[in-house]
Amino acid sequence: MARRYGGNPAAAIILIAADIAVLILVLWILFFVFDANRANDLVDWVHHAANWLAGWSKDLFTVDNAKWRTVLNYGLPAVVYTLIAHAVAGRVRRA
Template sequence: MARRYGGNPAAAIILIAADIAAFILILWILFFLLDANRANDLVNWVHHAANWLATWSRDLFTPDNAKWRTVLNYGLPALVYAGLAHLIARRINA
């Protein structure tokens, strides 16, 4: 597994953590866009985890359309986490 994410195990851990964070955020975006049942335990857990991961970016953008607002405010941290993780991992592997 470390080879898939780079040669250094520390870099692999950083990339895996960022991938998980980005996956949770993207999963919440999909649940929201597809009107998933928020009473469902999985949907509820993903929503709370995504809120925690996106604490710094929630309400950063405030368009009138709720779906567009969710894509922006939860998609930005997914991109930031993935981008920073890849920069850090590249630096560690250098």
């Protein structure tokens, strides 16, 4: 598995953690956009985890359409976490 992430175990851990965070954020976007049952335990857990992960960007965009607002406010942290993780993992690999 470390080979898939560049061969360095520390870099692999950083990228895996970012992948998990991004997965949670994208899952919440999909659950919201496709009107998943919020009474479901998995949907509720993903919602709470995504809220925590996107806490710094919540309500950054205030478009009128709720689905677009969710895509923007939870998609931005997903992109930021991906970019930061790849930058940090690249530095760790070179060290």
